[in-house]
Structure formats: C-alpha cells, structure tokens
Amino acid sequence: MILGFIQPTLFGWVLKKVFGQSMITILLGVIMFGMGMTLSLDDFKIVLQRPLDILKGTAAQFIVMPLLAVILSKLFGLEEALMVGVVLVGTCPGGTSSNVISYMAGGDVALSVAMTTVSTLLAPILTPAITYFLIRQTVSFDPMSMFISIVQVVLLPIALGLIVKAMLKEKANVVNDVMPAISSLSIACIVGGVIGANAERIIGALGIIVIVIILHNLSGYALGYFVGKITGMPRKKRITLAVEVGMQNSGLAASLAASQFAAMPMAAVPAALFSAWHNISGALFAAIVKSREAKMAESEMEA
Template structure:
C-alpha cells in the first residue's frame, strides 16, 4: 500500500491527464462525481478531502514565515489575486468566450494557488518554504477575495451571490483545513503514517474531479475545444511569465522569482470546478476551464521545472 501511494503521488500529473482522457473516452465512468451523496455534491466532498490533506501537512513553521518574511508573502499574494483574475477576464473578452466559459475562466483566475505548486517549486529548485506559505495564505484569504474579485469582474454579465460563494468556500476549504490542523496536533508523531497516504488520496480526488467535469461536458467541450484550450494555456503561461517578472521588478533573488512564477501560474482548479458546479449550476460549461486547467498546468509546470533546472545546470557548467 505504501509503495502504491508513493507511485500515485509521484505520477500525479500523468494520472490527471489520464482522467481527462478517460472523461472524453468513457464519460459515464466518472458520472458519480457530478452526483450527490447524502444531499451534498460529491465534487465538494472530494475537494474537502484535498483541503483536509493540505491541513494535515501544515505546521506552525509555515505560519512563522509570514512574520519572518512578510514582504515576500505579500508580493506573492498580491500578484496571485491581481494578475490571474485580470488575465482571465482579459482573455475572455479578447477571445469572445460565451458566458459560461467566461465565468469558468474567471473562477480559475480568482481562486488561490494550488497545492501542486509546492511540488513543482521543489522540482524547479525554488523556495519551497515560501511556496507552501504563499499557498496557505492565499487559500485562507480565498473565502473573502475569491467571491469579491469574481463579483467585481462578472457582475455586469452574470448574477450570483458572493455571500453564498463565501459560505461555500468556508465549507469546502476552510473547515477541512482547520480540521486537518486539529487532527495533526492531536495525532502528533502518529500523523506521519497518515501523511504517507494523503498526497495519493488527494491526487485521486483531483483526478476524479477532472474526469467527472470532462465526462459530464464531453460533447460540448469538443464543440468549443480549440478556443478554450488556447485560453487556458495562455492564462497559465502568462501567469508564469508575469509572476516571474513581478519577482524581478520587486528585487527578489532568482529562487524566489521561480517560486512566485509557479505560485501565480498554478491555480486551485479543483476549487474553481467545485464553485462552478455549486454557484453556477445552470451553466455546466463553467466547470470546463477548471478541468482543462488542472490537466494542463501539471504538464506545463513539469516542463517549466525542467527548463529552469536545465538552465541552472548549464550556468553551473560555464
């Protein structure tokens, strides 16, 4: 079991891509993801498991970094919630996306950084401690900033309740994270056993969300596949580029710039898919950008990490 868990965690990107392809090929395979269990959307329960896993990995040291390096954390968090929402809205307008897809792209942009960014930062040789702290801080701010920014950007086009979204994020993000923190403090040393399996379980949950959203919308995705794929790719790649640029312009050293690029470019697409399904249920396509982003940013993140490490190796050789 332990070996299987390690393999799942190691190849998380491939599993998510496989889930996306299976969603297209065998749509009914993940139909349970878009159903309900005991009155709750299954997709929310899956996201809750992912956030619980995140809570289980947090320590007091992660929060100390906010006090020790507040300027670094502030730069990253500000870039996260300014750059990605504006790029999302700008690309939606530039490509003339239909209403549902525009909502989905904006939701991806207004969500906090994804936990996969910590892995990619490590692979790229970035500042992992800063990455974990930025992900944590942006996630804790999400109940307030995600509804507020989403409302500011799409209020002219789509009517929705920011208060309802706030409650939704508290339920599926904040509560599970706090529960994970509490259980970690209670279990203490025993938590290491749980930590062995939580990353694998989180990976399976993310893959299921991707497969479920893709499967439920396979036909409609194929009809508009070209345009939305281009938008999703540009959103992510511009996030990397502008995140790195902000780091450079604000005087950060290279490792921190790499971290900022990854944190800005990689979003919590699972949360975006959950919010789309819960807050914009009349727009099934709104969850599609999140599913595509989830698969794509794992591919691009791995390539980004490889390019950064390759460049560093060449520099050291010279």
Template sequence: MLNFLRFSQFIQKTFAFWVVLFAALAMWVPEAFVWLKVYITWMLGIIMFGMGMTMKVSDFKGVLKSPKAVLIGVIAQFLVMPGLAYALCKLLQLPAEIAIGVILVGCCPGGTASNVITYMAKGNVALSVACTSVSTLIAPLLTPAIFYLLASQWIEIDALSMLSSILQVVLFPIILGLIVRALFKNKVESYITLMPFISVVAIVLIVAAIIGGSKAQILESGLLILAVVILHNGLGYLIGFWAARWFQLPYADSKAVAIEVGMQNSGLGVALAAVHFAASPITAVPSAIFSLWHNISGPALATYWASRKDPDLRNKD
C-alpha cells in the first residue's frame, strides 16, 4: 500500500505531464480514446463522488470562520470568469461553437485541483477548500443561469436540462460521497487515499476522449482556442488576486482566491458540452484545453508564489 501511495503522489505531482502526453496520444491515434466519450459523465460522477468522500463538516466551518473571504472568492468565481469569457468572445469575435464552449467553462465552479495548487503556493488552503465546496454546491443553480444569460444569443439554451445534468453528475455524487463517509467513517479512510489517483486518471481520460473526438476541429482552430484559454485563465488569476487585495484580504487569502477564480472545474464543462452540444464536438474543446492548460499554469504560478516572502509578514517585521 505504501508503494502505491508513493506512486499515486508521483502521478499527482506530474499531473500536467500526463495530461499533455495523453492529449498528444489522442491527436496521434484518436480512435484509441474517442470511444471513452460515452463514459465522460460517469467519470466526472466518480470524481465528484470522491470529492464528497474527502469532504468533512470542518470544511464548511471555514465559511463561518472567514465568511468575508469565502464570499469574495465565490462571488469572484461566478462574476469574473463568466464575464471574462463573454468579453473575450465578443472582443475576438469567436465562432459560435467556440464561444459557447468558452462561456460554458467560464460558468463552471472552481476545480478541486485549486486546493492542491493553493497548498503549493503557500496560500490559505482552508479558504480554498471552503470556496470550492460552496461554489460546487451552488453550481447547479448558478452555472445554467449565468450560461443562459450570456450564451443564449448564440444558441438556444435549455437551462433546466443543464440544471438536471449538473445535479446528476455533481451534486448527487457529492452528497452520496458525504453519506458514505458519514456512515462508514473509518472503513472508507483507506479508500479515500485512492481517490486523488482515480481523479487524475479520470481527468486525463476525459481530456484524451474529447481531443481524440475533435482532432479535425483542433487542427483547424486549436491555436485560437489555446490563446483564448491562456488569456481567460491568466486574467482570472490576476483579477481574482487584485479583487481580494482590494477588499483587504491577507496575502495568503488573496493567493487562494486568485487560484480559485483562475482554475475551473473544466471536467464539468466537458461533460455538459458532451451531453448538450453533442452535434458540435468543438464546443467541448475549450474545456478540454482549459484542463490541459491550468494544470500547467497553476503549478507554475504556485512555484513563483511559494518562492516569494509574504509582504504582510514583511510589513510586520
């Protein structure tokens, strides 16, 4: 078991490498991965179930300890990223199918990877966990509502159907995971250690499935989508950080908010695109590329922040 845990930690630390590797393999031999598309919602459900199993009541106590910081983080999450997505789509005059995909990933809640990246960046991990938990739990309402508001000019949106999808692949698995942990407690502890590894494998396969199924569209528009994703992600970090500083949050909290805002649950974006926009495969590509990119930019940003001294502590010296 110890050897497996070491292997699992190695896979998690090299997450970005595996995403890039399997994305490249999917471009080379798409038929090896495209069949996985029908299992995307199931894989995301497993990830969310694992998230539920790792959640504790103490995670939500963080909301009570620092309600201002959590409120700022969650509001920024659902204002900054959707707003940036819409602005980029308008500014760059993106084709409708790509614009819908960019706005969809922008409307998703924060990703669970943000908690790990916040830890690497020496940010406030408890705040990151609280923001992720709250944004994920309210996503079934806010994600379809904001997406409908911003994307309905490009395509007819069935917000209720999207709400149903998010309930099925996000909220229900999380609640089930919470129930399983509450009922079995010590018995599930050993299984919880497996969940990060399973999540990494599932996300890598989800990205590979979408890339493999959209090879032709990526060859045509991949560089444009990558440029938009890099701008979206980078501006999310930047605006999230300075919004937190503007509200006078501590440096460690501001790092957590910035990472929470910049990193999206792109797996959810892929799953929603696969279910609701199956006729246009390229709609899922922004989410897939976002998953690829933020697992490169996140560790890079964390490494930079971890090497810098906290200016709040410097001012006290």
C-alpha cells in the first residue's frame, strides 16, 4: 500500500488488460485458484454436519456488512464512487485470510473454512442482488453482468483448483505450500495498483474514507460476535463468527469495482484500503482475544 503512494507507476501494470481481462481479475483468479487447492471433502461435510451454524454465519455475513456499508456511507456523506466501493466491500463474501485469523484467535477453524466456502459459493447470486437492492436508486448497473463476472473470477478458478488438486493428489501439497505466499503477493499488487492509480484523490479524501473503513471492519467484528452470542453459540464459534463477518474478500470487491464501475475509478479505493487494514486489525483482534483468554485462565487457576 505504501509503495502505491510513493511509486504510483510501479503497479501501473495491474490496471492493464491481458487477453481482454484486467490484471486485477487475473490476480483475483490466482487467489481463488489457491482457495480451491486448499479445499477438501471434509470442508463440504461440515456444511451438512453443522447447517445451523453455517446459516447463522452466512445470514450475518450478508446482512450485517451490507447494512453497515450503507449506514456509514450516509452518515459520513461519502461521494457516490466511494459509497459504491464501500457497499461492494460489504456485499462480498468472507475473505480467505479470515481462516488464518480465526486460527490465531483460537476460534473454530473448521467452521471458519466452511463459512468462507459457503459465502463464496453464494456470492454470484447474493453479491449482485444485495448490491442492486442497496444502490439501485443512486447508481445504475447490470446485476447479471456482475453475476457472470463473479462466476468467472471466483467459481471457475475455485473449480479449477479442486480439479488440479484431485489430479495431483499428494503432489498438491507442494503447490499448497507456496499458494499462501502467491495469494498474499497478488493481493498486495491489487492494492498497490488501485492506490497508485488514485493516489492524489485518495489523499484528498483519506481522512473520511479511512475512518469509514476502520469503523466498517471493527463494527463487523463486534456485531458478528454479538450475533453469535444472542444465538447461543459457544465462545470459539462466536470468535469465528466475528472474524468471518468483519473480514471481507476485498480483492473481489476491487475486481468488481474495476469491471462493473469503470467510470468510477475511486470505487475500487475502499476495497484496497480495506484489504490493507483488515489484515492488520485481524492480527490485533487475534492478539487481544488470546491475551484475554490467557488472563481468564490465569484467574481461574488462582481461584
């Protein structure tokens, strides 16, 4: 992100097209391919074994974050393009890094993976539908075009990842070892490209949009945990729900902003900033949760 501000031209290639596809879309496809490579049959079994938990998480994911996006956009009077960008972040599925953060925070990792998988598979339908419902009176766009775009950049790469994994079998572990690094690098390039292309305009609106992004993310954590609590989930599941709701697939949001709202370059900015911020806040969230658990355990031992 910092390099995007300092050397805007360094990531200029990210916004270019290769074989008719933007590099942002290709990079996101690489990330989704990596997700497909990490999935296993057990991840899908959990959906059938724990349908109520998945339902709670998915409902919270696609209700809490979109509504927060609209409320914060109106509250802070965001310009049209930034509002669209924040809404896109809110309507996208959970981010793949949420699984790592859930593990670090001592959450239910199996549930985290299942929730990310389900929300991602539902994204082609729910993301365009919810986005259209929320912004239709402000901005016009084609939900069907967004549906096709998500299928192309999300579902097809995931399916390809599953197929390659099945073909490679044990050798797939070698690919899995390097995919996290490749995915992280891809996200970094997307963020750098978006910020580099809009550096001057971002600086002009930096204060407001950064506050909105931080509030969006932190409120997602808090409300996700709250939903888990009021629906009777144990602590580990509440932690997972908080992480899944608060962390979004901002790479997909950036790709959709670039492909569906090309006339609004700033629409991709919230996704880029969210991508950088939610990894920082996620690590902090995990550290705080683990520290609190350690203190609780220490208190129980003293008692």
